[in-house]
Amino acid sequence: MFITNNSTDELVDLYFKDYGFGQPVILIHGWPLSHKSWEQQIWAVVQAGYRCIAYDRRGFGSSSEPWSGYDYTTLAADLHEIITQLELKDVVLVGFSMGGGEVVRYCTDFGTENISKVALISSIIPLVAQKADNPNGVPQSKLDTILDALETDRVGFLKDFHKNFYNYVDAPLGNMVSKAQLDYDWSIAAHASPRATIQAARAWAETDFRPELGNVTMPCLIVHGDEDQIVPIKTSGDQAAEGIENSEYHMMKGGPHGLNITHKHELNKLLIDFLNS
Template sequence: MPFLTSRDGTSLFYNDWGTGEPVVLLGTAMMSSRMWEFQAPYLAAHGLRCVTYDRRGCGRSDQPWDGYGYDTLADDLAALLDHLDLTDTALVGYAVGGGEAVRYLARHGTDRVSRLVLAGSTTPFMMKAPDHPEGLDPALFESLAEGMVKDRPRWAAELATQFFAGAGGDPDRPALSPELMRWSSELALDCSPRAALEIYRTLFTTDQRAETARIRIPTLIVHGSADTGAPIGLCGEATARLIPGSTFLRYEDAAHGLFATHADRFNADLLAFLTK
């Protein structure tokens, strides 16, 4: 299996499929690159070089104790792009992957990257602060952390309903097949407890408003109106306001997991943006 070694010695697993212009897919907080079940084969089959990798702490990559802040995660991404010598690359950042992509651009520039997709992104800032009263109460993170520590399998299973159906989701009528819901929960558990907690801390507490506002490459923002993991007003719409000239696509009634619930539409929108 293909691996690379990051700047601090962490081994990272990656896949490199297809030929053409490169696109690197950055996933959600706890899921490995297997979450791109619907996107990676599609993009590779439509003339793009599709690269996915397991974030440190997740999937087949090493699970170090530290290194889950955006600086280190962005440096891991830089190591991947350097290792494969990718240029004119599109970054697709999903959820916390959006924060990684934004921090990469702030930290490493645009020499290797030409366009950006932020889907269900947790940018620009989730947490309430004196100058950000609309943000989420820090007590919410503490509640999430408690659930993770106490019974992470149950926490992940219960989260799956909101992840794919939104706040009004009915657990007796899931948005996807029971098998796919169970598979997604298992992917989330294929992440070390330490990584899960610290990645969530990073996405919840990091203020990326200034670095988001400095983005000047073509950017597509995709967000579901029923997203409870990254509320659309706080995240997608706020991100779109900060990035000049960005394109914003609102998926009505879509929750956080639109990569699965709205896979056909998302794939078509991705391909149109990446190949225009």
């Protein structure tokens, strides 16, 4: 199904899946994937008695591929359009990786009256980049290398990116995901808009959400793996838990960035317990 956001410079059709009944839970995917990355959570949320809505960010999956609008303010406006047009109330927002940015910016731009809870899973919140006051962040040189690789050989870069997503090594044993999972993710990411892939990367690499953490006033679940090689836990989960007062923080031992796949059972239990609490 699609909803159309006509409030921005370009008309954007946002593709979404809508399953189940009850309190709505919106799943916001990470970069550079689509709603399909939530495969192991959608069934668990619906089975637990909730309405589960998972959508494709503009430029990704089956949504429109506009030239602009990949900043977090516009992305949060897309999320608001989904909530408004579907007439959702008492919403739970769940953001994975880049999707954590939409969660926090939504609270900043649209308030929390209609949001009951939020969850940040392997999230980029509050800041990815290394700075003088954020020494544990990703060095700018590494971020520049990523952006350069996306501009020169996007599909080649994405082929190896998902190995780091799951801490995958080229060995016959010891990996937490199959080679088929890597191929599946690559196929999804490779078919995203090249423009969206690059501009969205700039958004998650450059946006500093530290001043906005105080806007997240509702109960917040934070889950992060201590072996995350994409978004280091010290620059993300640790700081988010410190900056969001009403938060419940779970460090997942041995968890890579893609713990929604590798540690799906542990994550699903944490998420459902949080929804039920």
